[in-house]
Amino acid sequence: MAVRRREGIAGYTFLSPWLLGLFGITAIPMIGSLILSFTNYDLLSPWSELEWVGVRNYARMFADDPHYVEAVIVTVVFALVAVPLKLGAALGVALLLNRNSRANGLFRGLFYLPSLLGGSVALALVWRAMWSKDGAVNGFLGLFGIEGMNWINEPDWALSTLVVLAVWQFGAPMVIFLAGLKQIPAELYEAASVDGASRARLFWHITLPGLSPVIFFNLVLETINGFQGFTSAYVVSGGTGGPVDSTLMYTLYLYQAGFTDYEMGYASAMAWVFLIAIAVITAIVFSTGKFWVHYGDQS
Amino acid sequence: MRKVLIIALLAIVVYPIVWMLGTSFKPNDEIVASINLWPQDPTLGNYPEGWSSMDVGFGTFFANSALIAGLTVVANCVSCLLAAYAFARLRFRARKLWFALMIGTLLLPGHVLIVPQYILFKQFDWINTPLPLIIPKLLATEAFFIFLMVQFMRGIPKELDEAAVIDGCGPFQVFLQVILPLSKPALVTTAIFSFIWTWNDFLTQLIYLNDLENITVPVALRNFLDSTGQTSLGPMFAMSVLSLVPVFLFFVVFQRMLVQGINTTGLKG
Numbered sequence: 001m002a003v004r005r006r007e008g009i010a011g012y013t014f015l016s017p018w019l020l021g022l023f024g025i026t027a028i029p030m031i032g033s034l035i036l037s038f039t040n041y042d043l044l045s046p047w048s049e050l051e052w053v054g055v056r057n058y059a060r061m062f063a064d065d066p067h068y069v070e071a072v073i074v075t076v077v078f079a080l081v082a083v084p085l086k087l088g089a090a091l092g093v094a095l096l097l098n099r100n101s102r103a104n105g106l107f108r109g110l111f112y113l114p115s116l117l118g119g120s121v122a123l124a125l126v127w128r129a130m131w132s133k134d135g136a137v138n139g140f141l142g143l144f145g146i147e148g149m150n151w152i153n154e155p156d157w158a159l160s161t162l163v164v165l166a167v168w169q170f171g172a173p174m175v176i177f178l179a180g181l182k183q184i185p186a187e188l189y190e191a192a193s194v195d196g197a198s199r200a201r202l203f204w205h206i207t208l209p210g211l212s213p214v215i216f217f218n219l220v221l222e223t224i225n226g227f228q229g230f231t232s233a234y235v236v237s238g239g240t241g242g243p244v245d246s247t248l249m250y251t252l253y254l255y256q257a258g259f260t261d262y263e264m265g266y267a268s269a270m271a272w273v274f275l276i277a278i279a280v281i282t283a284i285v286f287s288t289g290k291f292w293v294h295y296g297d298q299s
Numbered sequence: 300m301r302k303v304l305i306i307a308l309l310a311i312v313v314y315p316i317v318w319m320l321g322t323s324f325k326p327n328d329e330i331v332a333s334i335n336l337w338p339q340d341p342t343l344g345n346y347p348e349g350w351s352s353m354d355v356g357f358g359t360f361f362a363n364s365a366l367i368a369g370l371t372v373v374a375n376c377v378s379c380l381l382a383a384y385a386f387a388r389l390r391f392r393a394r395k396l397w398f399a400l401m402i403g404t405l406l407l408p409g410h411v412l413i414v415p416q417y418i419l420f421k422q423f424d425w426i427n428t429p430l431p432l433i434i435p436k437l438l439a440t441e442a443f444f445i446f447l448m449v450q451f452m453r454g455i456p457k458e459l460d461e462a463a464v465i466d467g468c469g470p471f472q473v474f475l476q477v478i479l480p481l482s483k484p485a486l487v488t489t490a491i492f493s494f495i496w497t498w499n500d501f502l503t504q505l506i507y508l509n510d511l512e513n514i515t516v517p518v519a520l521r522n523f524l525d526s527t528g529q530t531s532l533g534p535m536f537a538m539s540v541l542s543l544v545p546v547f548l549f550f551v552v553f554q555r556m557l558v559q560g561i562n563t564t565g566l567k568g
Contacts, residue, residue: 004390010470011391018382018401018445021438026404029415036415043418096305107305109554111312116550120499121517122539125524126319129532136318139334168312228408231501238524251410251502258414259506271411278408 037269043262057269068270070245071253078159078249079226082166087218089170094177095207108178112171124165124235128152131161131236152236155246162247165232173218180214181207209294216293220285227278230255250274323536330532346541349534353522355511357538364515367429367504368497374436375444375493376486382439383448384474388460405442410502417506431507432497444489451485452478491553495546516542 012019037058040051061068093111097104117123130136131151138148151157188206197205208215233241233249241248241256254274258267317336323345325338350357385391386398420431439445455478463473501517508514520542523535 007389007470008391011385011389011394014381014385014389014470014474015391015397017378017437018385018439019397021378021435021440022397022400022404025416025419025435025438025440026407026412029412029419032418033411033415036418041418043421093305093308096301096308099301107309109550110309113316113550114312116495116546117316117543120543120546121501121520122542123315123319125520125535125539126315129322129536130315130318134330136314136334143334168315224406224408228410230410234501235521235524254410255413255502255506258417264414264418267414271414275408275411278406282406 033268036265037272039265041265043264057266071248071250074248075227075250082163083222083226085167086170087173089167090173091177094174098181112175115169115172118169121235124232127165128236153243155244158246162232176214176218180211184210212293213295216289320540323540327533345533345537349538352534360516360519367432368494370433371436371497372490372493374433375441376489378437378439379444379448382445384478387449387452401442401445427509427513448485455481491549
């Protein structure tokens with residue numbers, strides 16, 4: 001029994017930094033922000049001027065703030081377009097690379113490189129220049145006699161440049177797909193080929209089901225990430241979310257509310273709606289999983 | 300056919316990186332509407348010009364970034380290893396509950412916490428110091444790395460612990476003499492990703508660091524947005540290239556490890 005107790009004490013000793021962080025830096029601030037979301041806290045005024053405003057911040061979001069509604073739309077459109085395209089590109093290239101050849105190791109690394117660089121301010125700045133009036137994209141279109149535009153200044157197109165930047169970083173899910181493809185037993189393909197199955201049927205009946213746990217994993221991860229893009233939207237729009245709110249991602253608007261307008265109460269309310277929305281979306285993705293994710297019998 | 304397709308795709312994917320590198324060596328009049336990867340009249344001038352384009356030189360920004368990234372690496376490795384050992388190897392009350400909460404924080408979007416944490420650190424008078432960027436890492440707030448290390452430690456044979464216990468080791472000695480030495484691969488993966496993520500991180504550094512002497516490289520690069528006009532494009536590209544050099548070096552040296560790292564955990568680059 002003494003050993004047990006000793007282990008218990010040791011357990012909590014080792015866990016103590018994490019416990020301190022969980023309560024001090026995560027849980028208590030979260031509860032604090034829930035309380036603040038019902039106030040008019042604005043960071044600049046003293047605490048004594050703090051006022052309880054009830055659900056006014058929440059009502060304002062949906063009834064009284066067109067920018068907020070715009071931010072929700074922009075974020076949902078971005079995620080709905082960027083996530084499937086990125087996963088599609090990742091799967092497509094993974095299938096191309098799924099051969100044992102020495103060169104493929106190098107290719108895999110190079111395809112993965114944008115995932116390491118793409119989230120940086122530096123690359124977002126490059127992106128901004130690349131899609132500007134005088135940028136490389138228009139230079140390329142000029143070769144075909146197409147006159148380009150200043151893509152990042154066009155409300156109809158600015159978000160597309162962010163989508164392309166996100167899709168460009170398909171390397172990380174691709175690497176996970178490649179690992180998943182290696183897990184599918186080769187005997188399955190051999191047996192089906194002997195039975196005369198076509199390549200399309202092999203893909204549809206063996207590859208896709210075999211890969212479905214990995215597709216599911218990537219889908220959850222990329223969906224959560226997709227809703228959180230901040231750096232690229234901030235840099236490409238110069239911090240504004242413009243032109244006319246067309247790149248106003250949710251997190252960018254949250255940043256503006258809290259740290260440009262100092263409306264911390266309102267920003268807290270936005271953060272809580274965001275948290276609940278992400279939780280609901282993740283739950284929906286998980287609940288669809290049982291219809292299309294197949295876990296092999298031999299795990 | 301397959302090879303041709305792969306190489307064509309690769310050309311598209313690598314193009315922006317090579318274009319960035321090439322443009323950083325272009326004189327200003329060559330940058331406009333040029334898809335040329337390499338300058339006709341290369342110049343190194345953009346680099347010194349960019350380096351001293353702000354009132355404080357980029358050397359300070361690089362030093363600030365390196366300090367924050369370096370301390371974050373150490374803090375993450377130490378704190379996450381301690382927590383992971385408790386979760387993976389020790390039996391104590393409510394362990395399952397804490398583990399479930401740890402997984403919960405794994406999925407928690409970080410943006411939810413920026414406002415309350417900012418208010419908290421403002422009460423401590425930590426704004427405009429690196430403390431809000433480092434202290435949370437000392438408290439194992441990067442659940443990803445705890446999870447990675449727990450998974451790794453589960454692969455270390457329990458017999459090794461048991462042998463050490465028979466030799467009279469307690470939980471602390473088992474940690475120091477068995478688990479710590481064997482966890483090196485997980486620590487290396489954690490160190491690499493901690494460094495790259497912190498080096499590239501923008502939002503928290505933008506919020507907490509204000510004065511020019513305190514800001515990091517990404518926040519400094521952001522200032523190029525305010526200086527409009529073609530003349531600043533070359534220096535901007537030069538500094539962007541320099542800012543990515545550390546990440547690129549990590550990529551070259553640890554490429555295989557990075558790829559394995561995301562395989563085992565699904566970490567995003």
